[in-house]
Amino acid sequence: GSVQILGVDDRFWGFSPEEGSAVALEPREVGVNSYLAESLDLQEGDSVIIRLQEPGMLSRDAPLSGEAEDVISFRAKVRKVVGPNQFGRFNLQATQLPVPTVFVPLSRLQQVVEQPGRANLLLLSAEGEGAVDGNELAGQIRSRMALEDYGLSIVDVPLANASEVRSSRIFFEDPIVRVVQERFPAMLPVTSYLINTYAANGKETPYSMVAAVRSEGASFLPQDMKGEDIVVNEWLAEDLDLESGQELSLSFFKLVRGNELEESTANFRVRKSIKLEGLAADQLWMPDFPGVAEAEDAQDWAPGLPLDLGRIRQKDEDYWDDYRGTPKAFISEEKGTELFGNRWGNFTSLRVPTSEVSTVNLEDELLPLLRPEMAGLLLRNLGDEARAAAKSPVDIAGLFLSMSVFLIVASIALTAMLFRFNVEQRNRESGLLAAVGVSPRKVLRWRLVEGFIIVLVSGGVGLTLAIIYSTWILRFLETIWSDGMSGPFFMLHLNPNSVCVGLGVFIFLSMAAIYYSMRKQARRSATMRLEAGPEEARGRPRIWRFASTGALCVLVAAGSLLGRESLGAQAAFFLSGMFLLVAGLLIYRARLERIAKKRYPSMSTRAMATLNSVRRPARSLVVVGIMACGIFLVISVTASRKYVGEEWAEKESGAGGFGFWIETTSPINRAADAKKDPDYFELGDLRDILGAIVPFRMGVGDDASCFNLNTAARPRLIATDTRALAERGSFTLKAVSKGANKEDGWKLLGQRAEPRVLPAFVDETTMMWVLKKKVGDRITYQDERGKDFQVEIVGALADSVFQGNMIVDESAFLRLFPSQEGYRLFLADASDDTEQALEALQKATADRGGAVSLTQERLESFNSVQNTYISIFHVLGGLGLILGSAGLGVVTARNLAERRNEFAVLNVIGVAHREIRRIIFKEVRSFIGWALVVGVGASCVAILPVFSEAPPEQTLFGLGVMVVLIGVNSLFWAFVGYLAAYRRRSGIRV
Known part of the structure; x- marks a missing residue:
């Protein structure tokens, strides 16, 4: 499913960025791109069967649109596997993922879909490097369009002394009606519609036409005809024993929501009866309804409505044979608009009197009034869209930098501390140099040169490690986004400017830290340096x-x-x-x-350990700070991991309590049977294995989920009858717009404050990370006629299966996209026998290009992307902990070296080795304890939102285990390092 079928000729390959990419195809041959070939294991010479929806000008949601079964198929041989460099990745959507594509000869595809000489996509390129003037291009296209390109045709109606404009869409949209009415004020609109039953006097006449027209267009109608009046022909009057003044009821199918039909009834008063002759008997009143106009017998009607053709009598067949679709009754134009108007329009034909323009000249008069967007022909600048989409919605560099801030600061602090240790170890050397006349400034320069050499070498090593780390990350990310592609999906791009800037910043920060650590030492006298005192010079508190x-x-x-x-x-x-x-x-x-x-009045082991921690406060702060930063990153990042447990089956979960997510390539139009629970997938007896099914219409926009690395400025719109979700209480709203009541839930999508503003819900992850929007913001879209409208985010859903989409109300959506037909997305309740239901759904949707997945798996796939980022950032936190542990070991070793005389004195005066170990342990415990308190305390605040998404006991348990492991690990290695350094430095057995 979801295969892109392109009808192309030699001109298409001329757009390829690579020369010599043309693929010569015979009529019964096709090309497939390498992605599709790998997916289906296709090779050149293999045969394939291609199924697709038969295109048409009329939406199959419309009444009298014909039968809904519209999937056609044809067989072809694979001539060529088209690689990515040969234009095999051609796609109009803003996504980096390849789309399975079949290239069919244009003439063959036009023949298969019975649309000779027609196309629904035109690719144009500018000559040279100049920008294309959109207005000029639109004007050129408009000047070359014929009336049939708008789906319009002209029929001469001699009995009415008029020319009739008809639409292949059956119903005329308001913009076309307005421009024709402005140009021809005497134009008369007509509405013809199928009536299920005429009923009066206990009798019924099944399945007949009615026409709504003004009296100016039908001289046999009274001039003062009112809305409740109806004029019947003599055939109907005889059939129902009608007389003037009697009541006549009409029942008919009316579209109420989406493509849901409801049988309505309207009552009229018979104004008079007319003879079945002249204009009243004209068969041209009825437009070319699909499935009706071409039928030889009334029993052969296939209008796409749930008709009971067994009701048709022989006299009805005779009427059809003699008069075809001649209306049996006429009502006023206003009443016809009220009863039969729908989202596609109110009228089925427009009659222009020949006194205003002849049939021959009418086309020339109409074309200047029409615009390409009236035919749904919109201009898109694909180059600009591609350049805008190429910018990743997530600033990965910014994320890495922000998550690395603590690590960078910790590294710089550790660098400064280590270099200061080096300088302090060489205090006597520096003092001796000063004593023999070497200036402190020169000594400082020497030390800085030493530091620069070390920094330069370490920078080169770090740069190499950074390249290795980046390459590893890209290979790791390929497991998510490559989608089964062979070969590398990501390539490491080393921008020389970025490398130089990064290396330069590293050198600058490192040298600044080294200079800061040495400047106090440089100002000390030679005597102080020669003494090499261990204590820091203390200023004012x-x-x-x-x-x-x-x-x-x-x-x-x-x-x-x-x-x-x-x-x-x-x-x-x-x-x-x-x-x-x-x-x-x-x-x-x-x-x-x-x-x-x-x-302290007495020097207990606790007091001695406490005082030793302030001996070098800067060191203590650096060690505690580095460890606290690492703990903060590890806990806050790890706690953000997403899991899908058994709660997915709950209605408030991200799956809404649904078990299946079903997408089809071709729309399904099976709500037209007026059932409350339609069998969309024709499962028959297996329908009971599924519970409730909620259908969605899929509209314009790009995939804005975490799988799309490109920028999707306008997420895909999906529309549904929100009443079903509201009744279930499915999904959870995290936030709503200001002034809205969260308790209203899905009802918020039906509350429209402005006519061209659609309220929408969006997944919180999509809103924050992809769109970078907040509740209350608006996004501009274009409707199917190229006019701007806005979608306002009125609510954010907690992590859900809707990630990458914006959900709007179906009724509001269809007002802007009346031509959208059928449903291509479904949420279905889970079944006790999941495997049987999954198999049945896959078979039932195969011809429609169906893709059936479990909602639990869909949520897990979204979580896998977020967890991948978290795993990468987890490494940064781990590096912070490694630095902290290393810093603690270095500090302990340094402290012991400086205090070797102190330990010797303690041994001499009789302090037990056990007490000395206790002092050491308490010092280490103080560092680790403060690091845990600060790091864990800060991270607990950072992860508070997690408690609202995951069970508190689960989060607390995981957090507790992590804290214990970090504490035990730090304590163990720090104490081992401390003890080893003590033994080595002091020479005293402890």
């Missing part, structure tokens, strides 16, 4: 500075939560968590300042 800045971050975090309506809940809570992380680190730094001022 800055407790309030750190505390006040931390409090400010808390206020900013609170402000982010208050603005969650504009930012979105997830973004607001994550931003709030980030500021709380910074606030927690500042509070920790303020605590170190406070401890440094405190006096």
Whole structure:
């Protein structure tokens, strides 16, 4: 299913970007693109059967549109497998995924669909490099269009002294009626319609025509004819024993919603009876209704309506043989519009008196009044659309950069700390150089040159690792988006400018960190350097500075939560968590300042461990900060993973309680039987294996789901009778527009404040990440006549099967797209026997190009994309934890080296080895404990929206397990590193 069928000739291949791509096809040969060939294992010379919907000018939703069975098929031999470089990926949709395509000779396809010399797509290219003037091009197309291109024809009606304009769509749309009426004020519109039953005096006349016309167009009608009046011919009057003044009822099928038919009844008063002669007996009153006009006998009618042809009597057959579709009654134009008007129009023919224009000249008079968009011919600039779509809707570079901010800051801080360790180890060397007359500035330059060499080498190594990491990510992403394609789907593009900028920023930040770590050392005297004291030079206490800045971050975090309506809940809570992380680190730094001022009357192991943590406050802050950042990233990212459990069967879930998602290439028009629960798929006895079925119309727009890497500025519109979803209570609204009541649910789509604004629901993921919109925003579309209208997002659905689509009300949608026919998307209730239902649906929809999938699998496929991003970002958080662990190990080793004399003294004065280990353990525990408190606390705020989507006990359990694992892992490795460094440095057995 969903195969693109293109009827082409040699001119098509001239648009290919590659020369020599032309494919010569014989009438009974086709070309297939490589994607379709791989999918069906096709090779050149194989035979294929192609099924497609028979196209037509008249929507099969329309009354009297003919039988709905319209799938035709033909056989052909595969002449050529067309590769991507040979124009095999031609597609008008904004998507990077290939579309299975069959290339059929244009003349053969026109013959198969019985549309010789016709096409529904014209490709035009500009000569040279200049831009195409759309208005000029539209004018040229308009000047070359004939009346038949608009689906119009002219018939001479001599009995009415008029020329009649007819439409292959049967009903005339209002724009055409208006322009003809303006040009020919005496134009008379006519409406002919099929009446199921004329009933009076206990008698019935089945299946007859009625005509609605003004008295100016039918001299036999009274001039003062009113809406309740009806004029009958003598045949009907005799059949029903009618006399003037009697009541006559008419029953007929009326379209109420979508293509749902309802039998309505209207009562009239017989004004008079007329003879069946002259204009009253003219067979031209009835237009060429498909399935009726060409029928030899009335029993052969196939109008696409649920008729009981067994009601037709012999006298009815005789009338058909003698008078064909001559109306048996006439009513006023206004009443006909009221009863028979529909979304396609109100009139079936337009009669222009020959006194105004002759039949010969009428076409020349009409063509200047018509515009290509009246025929549904719209201009699209495919080049501009392709360039706009090529921009990814998700800024992956921005996402990586934002998720890497903590990692970058942590790396720079660790770099500064390590280089400072290096400088401190060489304090005596620097002091000696200063003592022999080398200036501090020169020593600083030497150290900076050393640092630059190290940074340059590490930059080269890092660049190599970055390329390897990027390549790995692309191969990882191919598992989602390649969709079974052979060969690489993504290619790594190394932009020299980007590489240079990235390397330059790395060098600048690293050198800035190195300079910052050395500048204080450079200002110290030679005596101080030679002493190489381990303590940091302490300035004035800055407790309030750190505390006040931390409090400010808390206020900013609170402000982010208050603005969650504009930012979105997830973004607001994550931003709030980030500021709380910074606030927690500042509070920790303020605590170190406070401890440094405190006096301890006795030196317990706890007091000694606490004081040792403030010996080097900058080191302590760096270690705790790096670990806290890693913990924050790992927890907040991991908690965002999406899972589809058993809750998919609940009506409030993302599946709405439905079990099957069914898409067809050709529309299904089987609601016309007026049943409340129509058998769309003709399952027969197997219909009972399915529960409720909710159909959707598929409209204009592109796929805006996470599978589309291109920008879809206008997501695909899908329309349904929202009453069915409202009655079920399916799906969950996360947000609604300002002033709307969330309790109204699906009823919001039926509340239209402006005539050309459609309320719509959209999946929250699509709204935030693809469209970058919020509830209340509007998106501009074009209707089928090229006029702009807007779709307003009035509600956001929680993660659902509708991702990539915008859901609108069917009635409002059809007013803008009256030619849309049938349903191509269905949601069906799950069955106890899922496999049997799935097999039955696949067989039933095969001829329609059906694709049946489980809603649970659809949700899981969407989640797999998000979880893939999360896995990638999880690596960044893991790197943060690795850096934190490395930093903790380095700091502990450095602290032990600086305190070897202290441990020796403690041993000499009789402090037990057990107590020394306890001091070490408490120091490490303090670092890890603060990192966990700050990181976990901030991440808990960041993941609060997750608690509303997943069961709290499940989220809390996973979070608890993760925290315990992080704590145990950090504690184990930090203590092992600390202990090993202590033994190595002190030379004392602990």
